[in-house]
Amino acid sequence: MPVESAVPLVPAVVDLPFREGYVRSIIFVSLYVSVTAVALSTLFSLPVAMIMGFADFRGKQFVKSIINTGMGFPSVVVGLLVLFTVSNQGPMGALELIFTREAMIMSQFVLATPPITAITLAAITGVNENVRDAAHVLGGTRLDVALVVIKEARYGIATAILAGFGRAISEVGSVLIVGGNIVSSGGISKTRTLTTAIQLEARQGQYDTAMVLGTVLVALVLTVNAIVVRLGDEGAMR
Amino acid sequence: MPIQRRQFIAAVGGGALASIAGCSGSDGSSSGGGSAGVAGETLTLTTTTSTYDTGLLDEIHGDFEEMYGVTVDAVAQGTGAALESARNGDSDVVMVHARGLEDEFMRNGYGINRRDLMFNDFVIVGPEDDPAGIQGMSSATDALTTIAEAEAAFVSRGDNSGTHTKELNLWDAAGTEPSGDWYQETGTGMGEALNIANQQGAYTLSDRGTYISQRSEIDLTILVQGPIEGGPEILANPYGIMAVNPGVHDNANYDLAMAYIGWITSPGAQDAISSYQMNGEQLFFPEAVSEDPNFQQYVPEGWSSDSSSE
Amino acid sequence: MVRLSNVSHAFDDETIVENLSLSIDPGEVVAIIGPSGVGKTTVLRILALFLEPNGGSITLDGKDVWSISEEQRLRLRRRIGMVFQEASLFDATVERNVEYGLRVRESWRDRLRDELWSVLGSNGTPGAVTEALELVGLSEKVGQEARSLSGGEAQRVSFARALAYEPEYLLLDEPTSDLDPRNTALIEEAVGEARDRGIGIGIATHDMHQAERIADRVAVILGEGVAEVGSAEQVFENPTDERTAKFVSGELVY
Numbered sequence: 057m058p059v060e061s062a063v064p065l066v067p068a069v070v071d072l073p074f075r076e077g078y079v080r081s082i083i084f085v086s087l088y089v090s091v092t093a094v095a096l097s098t099l100f101s102l103p104v105a106m107i108m109g110f111a112d113f114r115g116k117q118f119v120k121s122i123i124n125t126g127m128g129f130p131s132v133v134v135g136l137l138v139l140f141t142v143s144n145q146g147p148m149g150a151l152e153l154i155f156t157r158e159a160m161i162m163s164q165f166v167l168a169t170p171p172i173t174a175i176t177l178a179a180i181t182g183v184n185e186n187v188r189d190a191a192h193v194l195g196g197t198r199l200d201v202a203l204v205v206i207k208e209a210r211y212g213i214a215t216a217i218l219a220g221f222g223r224a225i226s227e228v229g230s231v232l233i234v235g236g237n238i239v240s241s242g243g244i245s246k247t248r249t250l251t252t253a254i255q256l257e258a259r260q261g262q263y264d265t266a267m268v269l270g271t272v273l274v275a276l277v278l279t280v281n282a283i284v285v286r287l288g289d290e291g292a293m294r
Numbered sequence: 295m296p297i298q299r300r301q302f303i304a305a306v307g308g309g310a311l312a313s314i315a316g317c318s319g320s321d322g323s324s325s326g327g328g329s330a331g332v333a334g335e336t337l338t339l340t341t342t343t344s345t346y347d348t349g350l351l352d353e354i355h356g357d358f359e360e361m362y363g364v365t366v367d368a369v370a371q372g373t374g375a376a377l378e379s380a381r382n383g384d385s386d387v388v389m390v391h392a393r394g395l396e397d398e399f400m401r402n403g404y405g406i407n408r409r410d411l412m413f414n415d416f417v418i419v420g421p422e423d424d425p426a427g428i429q430g431m432s433s434a435t436d437a438l439t440t441i442a443e444a445e446a447a448f449v450s451r452g453d454n455s456g457t458h459t460k461e462l463n464l465w466d467a468a469g470t471e472p473s474g475d476w477y478q479e480t481g482t483g484m485g486e487a488l489n490i491a492n493q494q495g496a497y498t499l500s501d502r503g504t505y506i507s508q509r510s511e512i513d514l515t516i517l518v519q520g521p522i523e524g525g526p527e528i529l530a531n532p533y534g535i536m537a538v539n540p541g542v543h544d545n546a547n548y549d550l551a552m553a554y555i556g557w558i559t560s561p562g563a564q565d566a567i568s569s570y571q572m573n574g575e576q577l578f579f580p581e582a583v584s585e586d587p588n589f590q591q592y593v594p595e596g597w598s599s600d601s602s603s604e
Numbered sequence: 605m606v607r608l609s610n611v612s613h614a615f616d617d618e619t620i621v622e623n624l625s626l627s628i629d630p631g632e633v634v635a636i637i638g639p640s641g642v643g644k645t646t647v648l649r650i651l652a653l654f655l656e657p658n659g660g661s662i663t664l665d666g667k668d669v670w671s672i673s674e675e676q677r678l679r680l681r682r683r684i685g686m687v688f689q690e691a692s693l694f695d696a697t698v699e700r701n702v703e704y705g706l707r708v709r710e711s712w713r714d715r716l717r718d719e720l721w722s723v724l725g726s727n728g729t730p731g732a733v734t735e736a737l738e739l740v741g742l743s744e745k746v747g748q749e750a751r752s753l754s755g756g757e758a759q760r761v762s763f764a765r766a767l768a769y770e771p772e773y774l775l776l777d778e779p780t781s782d783l784d785p786r787n788t789a790l791i792e793e794a795v796g797e798a799r800d801r802g803i804g805i806g807i808a809t810h811d812m813h814q815a816e817r818i819a820d821r822v823a824v825i826l827g828e829g830v831a832e833v834g835s836a837e838q839v840f841e842n843p844t845d846e847r848t849a850k851f852v853s854g855e856l857v858y
Binding site for chain 3: 189192204
C-alpha cells in the first residue's frame with residue numbers, strides 16, 4: 057500500500073520508544089481493517105441506496121429510520137453486539153472470530169454502513185430524473201441506468217465513502233472489545249490499531265507517546281482524504 | 295442478461311465475504327521446536343491491564359512460542375473481563391490477581407488446575423507533603439482511616455479491577471466506608487489514575503509495577519510500603535493462573551493451556567520472571583517453584599476435605 | 605412501421621387521448637402538434653413503448669407491443685430513439701455521451717473490453733459517434749465535457765446521442781423549444797438528414813411553423829381526446845375540424 061510505505065519516515069522523524077516494525081504493523085492493521093470494512097460496506101450500501109432511491113416498497117420509511125439511527129449509534133454498543141455474536145457462547149461462536157481482525161471488520165462494517173448509505177442515497181436522489189430517463193430511453197436496462205446514476209453521483213458517493221472511512225478508522229471502543237488489542241511477542245500487531253494503541257498508551261499514562269500516535273493517525277486520515285479529493289479534482293478539471 | 299449480471303455480482307460479493315471469514319484463525323506461528331500435537335496453534339490468554347502493561351508477558355512469551363512452535367495471543371482486558379472471557383470460552387487460560395474472584399471461578403467449575411504464579415505488592419502513594427500524615431505507617435488500614443478522617447483527596451480505580459478489589463477489601467478491613475467529595479472514582483487504568491492523583495495531589499493505591507514505570511513522570515512518592523519492602527502483608531498482590539475447563543468448553547485449547555501453565559511455573563520461566571526489571575527494579579517475585587508447595591493454591595482458599603463435596 | 609390503433613389513455617380521471625390512431629413509417633416525419641400540456645408527451649411515450657395505454661393497441665412491424673414479454677419489448681424499444689426538451693446529458697465527455705447507446709447494445713463481454721480500453725485511453729472514437737456528431741455539426745467537440753456546452757450545443761449532442769446507434773424510429777419531444785433560431789435550424793436540418801436516411805421520425809411541437817417546415821404528416825391533438833391526423837398539406841390547408849383550423853391559424857383553442 058502506498059501509504060504504508062511512507063510510514064518508515066515516521067520513526068525517523070520522531071523518537072518513539074517502540075520496537076522496529078511496531079508502528080508500521082499497527083498502521084497496517086488499522087488500514088487493513090478499515091479499508092476492508094469500508095469496501096464491503098460500499099458493496100453493500102450502493103445497491104441498498106439504489107433500491108431506497110428508486111424503488112417503492114413497504115417498510116421503506118422503517119429502513120430509512122434505521123439508517124438514520126445507525127448514523128448516531130454509539131459505536132461501543134456495536135462492539136458489544138458483535139462481541140455477543142462472535143463470542144464462543146454466541147451464534148457465530150463456532151467460527152472462532154473472537155479476537156480476530158475479521159471481528160473488527162464486522163464491527164466497523166456495521167458502523168460505516170449507515171453514513172455511507174445515507175450520503176450515497178442523498179447523492180443518488182440528487183441526480184436529475186431526466187438523466188435517468190435519458191439513460192432508460194437510450195436503451196439501457198435497469199442495471200445500465202443504475203450504473204449511469206452511480207457515475208453521475210460519483211462525487212457524492214466518494215464523500216460517502218470517505219465519511220464511512222473516517223468513522224471506521226477512528227473507531228476505538230468496539231475494535232478494542234472484539235479485537236483484544238493483541239500484539240505478538242515480537243512486537244508485530246495482530247489486532248492492535250492506531251486507535252487502540254493510543255488507548256493503551258493513555259491508559260498507562262504515557263500521554264506523550266499517545267499524542268505522537270494520534271498525530272500519525274490524523275496524518276493518515278488527512279492523506280486518504282487528500283488522495284480521494286485530488287482524484288476527484290482531476291476528474292472535474294478534465 | 296441483466297439477471298445474469300446481478301447473480302454474478304452477488305456471487306462475487308458473497309465469495310469475497312466468505313473468503314475473508316475463512317482467513318481467521320492462527321497466523322504466523324514461529325517455526326522451530328515444535329512438539330507434536332500443538333504446533334502451529336494459538337493460545338488465547340486473557341489477563342489484567344496492569345499485568346500486561348508491565349511488559350513481562352511480551353518479554354517471556356517468545357521462549358514458550360519457540361519451544362512449542364505456537365503463538366500466544368495475550369489479551370489485556372481487566373480482571374473482570376478476563377474472567378468473563380474465560381467463562382465464555384473465548385480464552386484458553388486466564389491470569390489474574392484477584393484471589394476471591396479466582397476462587398469463585400473455580401467453585402463454579404469454569405477453571406481448573408490453578409497454580410500460584412508470582413506476586414508483587416501494592417503501595418499507597420501520595421503527594422510529598424503528605425497532608426494526611428500517613429508516611430511510614432505500618433498498617434495500611436490505619437493509613438486509609440487516617441486519610442478518610444482528614445478527608446484528603448483519594449483517587450480510586452472504581453472499575454472492579456484487581457487493584458480496585460484490593461482497595462475495597464482494605465476499606466472493608468478498616469471498617470470505613472469512603473464517601474464524600476474527597477473520594478474520587480475514576481474508572482480508568484492504573485497509569486491514568488496515577489496521573490490524575492498526581493495532578494490533584496491526591497493519594498491512591500497502586501500496584502508497585504505501574505508506579506515504578508510512571509515514577510519519572512509524576513511527583514507522588516510511596517508513603518506506605520508493601521510487603522516486598524517490609525510493609526504490611528495485607529498489601530500483597532499474588533497472581534494466579536488457571537486453565538479453562540474443557541469439560542465446560544470443549545473447544546478450549548486445553549493441551550496448549552496446560553503446556554503454558556507447565557512452562558510458566560517451571561524453574562526456567564520463573565527465573566525469567568524474577569529477572570524481569572522495569573526502570574532497574576524487579577517487578578515480580580516468583581512463587582510457583584517451592585520445596586514446600588502451598589496446597590491452598592490448587593483449591594479455593596479455605597477449602598478442606600471436610601467441607602462440602604465435589 | 606409503428607402504429608397506434610384506437611389508443612386511449614387517461615391519468616386518474618383526466619382523459620388525455622381518446623381513440624387516437626396514428627402511424628409513423630420509416631423515412632417520414634410526423635409532427636404531433638397542439639397547445640402545451642395537451643398530452644403530446646404522453647403520446648410520444650406511448651410511441652416509445654414506455655407507456656402502456658389504457659385502451660387500444662400499438663404494433664411495431666405488426667407485432668403487438670404490450671402482449672409480449674418485457675425482454676422482447678426491451679428489444680423492440682431499442683429500435684427507437686428519443687430526444688427530450690432538456691438535453692439531459694451525462695456528466696462526461698461528449699464522446700462518452702454519444703456512444704452510450706452503442707455501449708448498452710453490446711454484449712457484456714464486448715462492453716467490458718471497451719470500457720477497459722477507454723479507461724486505459726487507447727480507444728479511438730467509434731465511427732458511429734463521429735458520424736452522428738458530424739450530422740449535428742459538432743465533430744470538434746468530441747472530447748469536451750458535456751456540461752460545459754451551451755444549451756443549443758447540448759441539445760444537438762442529445763440528438764447525436766439518439767442517432768448514434770441508428771434507431772429505426774426517432775421521437776423528439778419539443779426539441780427546439782428552448783433554442784435560438786440558429787440551433788433550431790441546425791436541429792431541423794439534422795431531422796431532415798435523418799429522415800433521408802430512412803428513419804421514421806415523430807416530433808412533438810407547439811410551434812406550427814416548425815411543423816409546416818419539416819413534417820410530412822401531422823397529428824393535431826386538441827385536448828379532450830380530439831385529434832386530427834392527416835398529411836401536412838391537408839391539415840394546414842383543409843382542416844376537417846374547425847378547432848384544427850383555429851389552432852392552425854394561430855387562435856388558441858382554449
